[in-house]
Amino acid sequence: MSVESIIGAWVATGLTLFIFSFLYRDNPLFKLAEHLYVGVSVGYTIVKTYDTVLVHLIWKPIVEQHEWSLLIPVLIGTLMLARYVPQAAWLSRYAFAFIVGVGAGLAIPRTISSFILKQVEDTVRPLVALVPGEGVVLTWDLLNPASGVNTIIILLGVSSVLFYFFFSVEHRGPGKVVARTGIFFLMIAFGAAFGYTVMARMSLLIGRLTDLIGYADEAYGRPTLWLTVLTVSMLLLLSRRLKSEPPQEG
Amino acid sequence: MRIAERMLKIDRRIIFLIIGLCTLVPLLYPVGLPIKISPEVRAVYDYIESLPEGSVFLLSLDFDPSSKPELYPQAVALLHHAFRKNLRVVAMTLWVSGTGLADQIISQVARETGKEDTKDYVFLGWSPGGTAVIINMGQNLYTTFPSDYHGRPTKGLPVLEGVNSLRDVDYAVSLGAGNPGVEAWYVFGKDKYKFEMGGGCTGVMAPGLYPLLRSGQINGLIGGLRGAAEYESLIGRKGQAIAGMDAQSATHMAIIVLVMLCNLFYFVLRRQQQAS
Amino acid sequence: MIVLRRQLPLVITLIAGLTMAGQYYVPHPASEELLTSVTKWLQIIGGFALVLGVSSLFHQHAVKIRRREAGWGYSLVLYAGMVGTIVAGLWADGKESLDGVLTAFGWVYNYMMVPLQGTMFAILAFFIASAAYRSFRARSREAAVLLVAAVIVMMGRVPLGEYVLPVSGDISQWILNVLNASVRRAILIGVSLGAVALSLKIIFGVERSYLGGGKE
Secondary structure (H helix, E strand, O other): OOHHHHHHHHHHHHHHHHHHHHHOOOOHHHHHHHHHHHHHHHHHHHHHHHHHHHHHHHHHHHHHOOOHHHHHHHHHHHHHHHHHOHHHHHHHHHHHHHHHHHHHHHHHHHHHHHHHHHHHHHHOOOOOEEEOOOEEEOOOOOOOOOOHHHHHHHHHHHHHHHHHOOOOOOOOOHHHHHHHHHHHHHHHHHHHHHHHHHHHHHHHHHHHHHHHHHOOOHHHOOHHHHHHHHHHHHHHHHHHHOOOOOOOOO | OOHHHHHHOOOHHHHHHHHHHHHHHHHHOOOOOOOOOOHHHHHHHHHHHHOOOOOEEEEEEEOOHHHHHHHHHHHHHHHHHHHHOOOEEEEEEOOHHHHHHHHHHHHHHHHHHOOOEOOOEEEEEEOOOOHHHHHHHHHOHHHHOOEOOOOOEOOOOHHHOOOOOHHHOOEEEEEEOOOOOHHHHHHHHHHHHOOEEEEEEOOOOHHHHHHHHHOOOOOOEEEHHHHHHHHHHHHOOOOHHHHHHHHHHHHHHHHHHHHHHHHHHHHHHHHHHHHO | OHHHHHHHHHHHHHHHHHHHHHHOOOOOHHHHHHHHHHHHHHHHHHHHHHHHHHHHHHHHHHHHHHOOOOOHHHHHHHHHHHHHHHHHHHHOOOOOEEOOEEOHHHHHHHHHHHHHHHHHHHOHHHHHHHHHHHHOOOOOHHHHHHHHHHHHHHHHOOHHHHHHOOHHHHHHHHHHHHHHHHHHHHHHHHHHHHHHHHHHHHHOOOOOHHHOOOOO
């Protein structure tokens, strides 16, 4: 085991436990780790932007390959930074106008094609199929998403939810029934989303605890065990000092 | 204070402890319950399985350390499968803070499978611009990434022979934790450049991608840690995802029990309040 | 001056927007060449946008340190972390690994950024459990439907749930593939219509908030 790996294991374990200490209450250890996280992330982004953009996308193509047209985006990018000079801040509007205009122009046809036309096309599929020898057949297999019955349910769900969000018409009479149906569809989808969100959040915890278990190995000098003892002791010490403040409820 | 009321106002740190233990114990003492394969995960596996040797497989690792536990095992499993099938792998990321992870994953799997950099695979690295990067790759891959992650010119790399743009990609998978991710790859990539694509995503995003799956805009979907565990089962290689599924089971059950208890106490309290 | 400061940006947006929207329907080589160039430009401009994003953070914490405001010590930690990472990054040419060996920059990424960011999100697991216990109650028929759907999906997505209630896997698969897909599709169509409308408003100068700051 290399020295870098061992030191790394101790640092990673310590920082993980500092963040976890927030579960007890907000404390200086958490704040320290939180600020370090922001600092390191920003530093990382700056380095990557410098290396990728300045070196590989600007400097090398312009200086080594003489791609002078790339000076145009450099100029637009520089105009964006004019925002920090109060007298010239208005110049940044040219940059934003270009970026927003191009972004909107690129998005319109692609969004219409991908998210409106394709989705509507799949919603209005044939409900019945013509099977040779059997005639017109409506398939009832619920587990097959392409079956006739599921096509009807999807059509019903899409229309009722769209109607529920359509506020230009008052939801009265038959409209109220459609809107109520939409609400029930929405509730089921929110329930499914909650179930999946729980799965996602628990996975993240599993990931961190897996790392901590790995770092409890003797090869690393058992940082998980020692640093857990140290963090808990520090929290106890801190909580004695801050006894006057009650723990948060939520 | 009534018992039901007291139970409803229980210190949240007790719940934290329960969840912590439900995660930790199965990780220390795994049971290994069998995992059923869903059709959406199998679709990604089957498509890669059907690709002939030397096909171009684009893997965009659009995530960062915050979703590592879900998407890291997906990426590792997909790369193992692609390398086993001797596909030419082109990896990249649209997330700046995910560059280090992406580099680590691809070099680690390549080392394990004995694959050679620039001959069997290439890691293009990160480039800013999000959706603009996808469109530009569809136009000309070499203008988007004039050099790879290690700074070598991409033009002339053996792994990219015959590849000029996204139109020459046989299969693409975006492992997305947000935007830009799977949706962006469809809207700004597949819609115009017509390559087949599948998706992998975090659990939070998975329900939102089902409309694209149903309409065939993506041919398969690997959702969260469960999806990763299914893929690991399919390629017959136990990894971090399968190892985590017992803990996932325990925490889900713990939350279901907590929700049931909360409702039980709620109804008991309501009945008591109505009676008094 | 009003033309230069207010009208010209609107004209730029109009021309850029209409050109790029129209380009999609014109597969002429010149049009494709334009798309290649403009998206390449956006890549480079994206880099400047990142600089713009992080610079406000610098300023905010620099002020805190200068004025010795409460918690200025933490701002110093932030600066130390940032400067340390930048130095390590520049030293390693912005690479996390060189010939398979971890650089100092890669070390900072692996042993500091990955655990910090990962744990920051992992603690949400505890809060979602606590929130579920405190507020996930069947107060109405709609809430009950939501609760039942959530429980079925939670059971159906883990091996133990499928073992205890074998049908939960198939039901959750049906919920996701049919009921959930129909709702998500409706939302996707609605949101997309809204996005297209907003884009048109931007192109035609009805929506101008993006022009924001600076004197007239």
